[in-house]
Amino acid sequence: MDLTVIETPDGDRYVDRSAGERGAEAPFFHVYADPAGETRWGYFCGNCETVDNAMDSMGRIECNVCGNIRKPEEWDAAHE
Template sequence: MELEVVETPAGALYVDRANGERGEKAPFFHVYADEAGETRWGYFCGNCETVNNAMDSMGRIECNECGNIRKPEEWDAAHE
């Protein structure tokens, strides 16, 4: 796995642009805390290139910078 180093306020993180989750504007790529890709850290927004995003308990990811969003895989009206 080849990881790209990105500098963030949290320090250096490692983005795997080969793996990610589909977003409305662009994919959310997996981010790791270590070069080996063993410790998952979160997601990197492919639209605005930031790690400033949030995930809720249903698996929805939303970028706090550009509003890119990944809807939950399973949606139930009872959760709203």
């Protein structure tokens, strides 16, 4: 795992650009709280390069800045 350091309001975080989740515009990369990559912290939007995003209970990730979105992992009509 090759981690890149980014600065956030919560301090330095570490982005793994080799692994991520598919998004509509660009991938969402995994972000870790520690340089060893042991504690998962959130996601980094590969489209606008921000950590300002949200995940709902169904696993959908949406970037609050550019609107990049990852569809839910599971979906059925009952969730609408």
